[in-house]
Amino acid sequence: MKVPEPPERWRGLTAIDGALALIAVLLIVQLWLLSATLESFLAGHRETALPAAFASGVMLFACFGLYLFVEKVDREARKR
Amino acid sequence: MPLFRHPEKSPLWRDEFSIHAADERYVTRRQFAKFLTLASLGMFAGNLWILLRAWFYKKPVYPTTHVASLGEIPVGDVKLFHYPTAQEQCILIRLSVDAYVAYSQKCTHLSCAVYYAPEHQRLECPCHEGYFSVRDGSVLQGPPPRPLPRVVLEKLRNDLFATGIEIQSSG
Numbered sequence: 001m002k003v004p005e006p007p008e009r010w011r012g013l014t015a016i017d018g019a020l021a022l023i024a025v026l027l028i029v030q031l032w033l034l035s036a037t038l039e040s041f042l043a044g045h046r047e048t049a050l051p052a053a054f055a056s057g058v059m060l061f062a063c064f065g066l067y068l069f070v071e072k073v074d075r076e077a078r079k080r
Numbered sequence: 081m082p083l084f085r086h087p088e089k090s091p092l093w094r095d096e097f098s099i100h101a102a103d104e105r106y107v108t109r110r111q112f113a114k115f116l117t118l119a120s121l122g123m124f125a126g127n128l129w130i131l132l133r134a135w136f137y138k139k140p141v142y143p144t145t146h147v148a149s150l151g152e153i154p155v156g157d158v159k160l161f162h163y164p165t166a167q168e169q170c171i172l173i174r175l176s177v178d179a180y181v182a183y184s185q186k187c188t189h190l191s192c193a194v195y196y197a198p199e200h201q202r203l204e205c206p207c208h209e210g211y212f213s214v215r216d217g218s219v220l221q222g223p224p225p226r227p228l229p230r231v232v233l234e235k236l237r238n239d240l241f242a243t244g245i246e247i248q249s250s251g
Contacts, residue, residue, distance in 0.1 A: 049134035052131075
């Protein structure tokens with residue numbers, strides 16, 4: 001008979017899935033931002049490069065934070 | 081391991097290499113999160129590269145090149161020339177007796193050569209049907225994201241000279 005997994009583990013998995021979805025959304029926004037910035041740069045608008053790089057950096061930090069969160073939740077879920 | 085194997089059993093190498101391809105390709109959530117974060121780092125690096133290019137941008141110096149003599153081409157006709165380098169093809173169009181315009185011939189979508197369609201008064205890209213206004217090079221239709229770069233022309237006595245390139249924005 002298969003032993004059911006503890007509810008904490010499921011909660012952990014849900015949290016990880018949520019974090020992954022957020023990272024994916026951030027990545028899509030970053031991809032759009034990169035293409036828009038490149039387009040703008042090629043059209044001669046160099047003033048957009050700084051705010052775009054800043055926004056991209058913020059999204060990178062958010063992604064990295066979510067990745068650390070995934071690592072932490074995964075580690076805790078595996079301990080149980 | 082038994083000395084004799086049954087012929088229907090899995091091949092011998094399966095015993096030696098007990099790794100399954102499906103297991104090898106399996107990506108855990110943690111690994112996937114790592115890939116996505118690295119991709120995010122790549123996007124940031126791209127933005128940073130654009131920022132550096134913008135900071136260290138030097139305004140190009142264009143040569144003055146003879147393009148054509150006034151009246152050399154009839155009204156509604158075109159002349160192809162190279163500017164600013166021999167690899168950059170441009171198109172000079174005579175719109176009326178006194179009006180000349182010149183653009184880079186590279187479509188801003190995928191760099192196909194555009195040609196002048198006098199019956200529609202537009203420059204057309206045959207690859208993906210991108211149309212540009214002949215008056216200012218703006219995009220009329222199709223996938224091109226930006227107007228055509230405009231070649232700055234100057235009249236000196238009876239000659240037309242190209243003196244620069246104006247990158248136009250769509251906004």
